[in-house]
Amino acid sequence: MAPVVVGAVFNTPVLILEGNAIPGRTNRLLARLGRAVAVSSEAAAARLPAGRAVVTGLPIRREVVSGTREEGIRTFGLAPNRRTVLVIGGSQGAARLNRAVEEAVVGLAGRRDLQVLHQVGRGWDGALPRGARTDAFGHGRDVPARAAGSAPDRSDPRGSGGLGYVRVPYIDRVGAAYA
Incomplete structure (x- = not known):
């Protein structure tokens, strides 16, 4: 936030990148101060002040699409x-989701055809039962995505390591914005 405000004070052009389908509150506010907001879709552009959004798509790192499941x-x-x-x-963790995953893994204990990989935020001190692994965002988000067969996700899929780009089916909270 501070760099955008400083840019406005010193009349320095500022470009804001908003990768979500539904722009966040801070970027909606800062859009008035920046020269432009680069967005990934027309739907996102429609949610920003008129004339500020430029649809650029979303950059995806080569590693996201180049790895294998193996x-x-x-x-x-x-x-x-x-x-x-x-x-x-999410990188900050989602305590309620973490607890729900713990409970779900216990319920899935008899399923020999499934395993769970749960990305948790830093500082999470829980433990998953046998048959599940955790990753505290130590890897790029592309590595866990490559291992997955499906991915329930609490965030915007464009911010989730490009799940759609690696052809991993995902369930997301803002999916209606992509329809």
């Missing part, structure tokens, strides 16, 4: 013959 499975020590469900809780 690399992801190997990285996390997962069983290659089991379907992997990736749960993304």
